[in-house]
Amino acid sequence: xxxxxxxxxxxxxxxxxxxxxxxxxxxxxxxxxxxxxxxxxxxxxxxxxxxxxxxxxxxxxxxxxxxxxxxxxxxxxxxxxxxxxxxxxxxxxxxxxxxxxxxxxxxxxxxxxxxxxxxxxxxxxxxxxxxxxxxxxxxxxxxxxxxxxxxxxxxxxxxxxxxxxxxxxxxxxxxxxxxxxxxxxxxxxxxxxxxxxxxxxxxxx
Numbered sequence: 028x029x030x031x032x033x034x035x036x037x038x039x040x041x042x043x044x045x046x047x048x049x050x051x052x053x054x055x056x057x058x059x060x061x062x063x064x065x066x067x068x069x070x071x072x073x074x075x076x077x078x079x080x081x082x083x084x085x086x087x088x089x090x091x092x093x094x095x096x097x098x099x100x101x102x103x104x105x106x107x108x109x110x111x112x113x114x115x116x117x118x119x120x121x122x123x124x125x126x127x128x129x130x131x132x133x134x135x136x137x138x139x140x141x142x143x144x145x146x147x148x149x150x151x152x153x154x155x156x157x158x159x160x161x162x163x164x165x166x167x168x169x170x171x172x173x174x175x176x177x178x179x180x181x182x183x184x185x186x187x188x189x190x191x192x193x194x195x196x197x198x199x200x201x202x203x204x205x206x207x208x209x210x211x212x213x214x215x216x217x218x219x220x221x222x223x224x225x226x227x228x229x230x231x232x
Contacts, residue, residue, distance in 0.1 A: 048086045050076050055093045064146045098151040102162050113169050119177030120228050127224040131202040148205050167196040183231040195227055
């Protein structure tokens with residue numbers, strides 16, 4: 028067998044492994060959303076993916092590992108959406124307003140409208156706080172880029188953009204933390220996303 032043949036076979040095997048991993052995650056997410064994280068077993072996931080439990084364990088060490096991979100995908104999608112808003116050809120104030128409102132919309136959709144997904148994320152928060160904290164900091168970094176633009180254009184006063192972004196991120200907790208969203212969902216006195224966005228923007232000016 029030539030070197031090129033070995034390389035080709037390795038590439039095919041790698042692609043097949045990637046597709047198998049994707050199939051496992053897709054079936055796991057479907058089952059988690061329908062039946063809930065706690066009621067779904069690795070055996071259920073294996074059966075849905077038409078493979079043995081042993082094969083599932085070749086790709087994931089536990090059900091928790093599968094859950095974390097799904098939650099990381101949701102987090103990545105949110106981050107990409109936020110980066111897209113930050114790069115829009117709009118004034119910094121408008122971008123920040125859209126950023127805050129959209130982040131809340133996605134959080135409500137993911138964490139309160141689907142109780143099963145809320146359970147998944149709650150488990151991930153408890154088990155993978157380091158990864159979640161890294162996500163929070165990445166979101167803060169995106170906010171900082173908007174603030175820097177706003178300072179440069181005279182929309183925001185001169186200030187430490189990084190620290191200001193950390194403050195903005197902290198102020199948005201009630202709009203995006205899964206447990207807080209659920210607890211405050213029916214509170215008629217809570218600030219709306221638009222109201223909080225206006226408050227934050229005025230504080231930056």
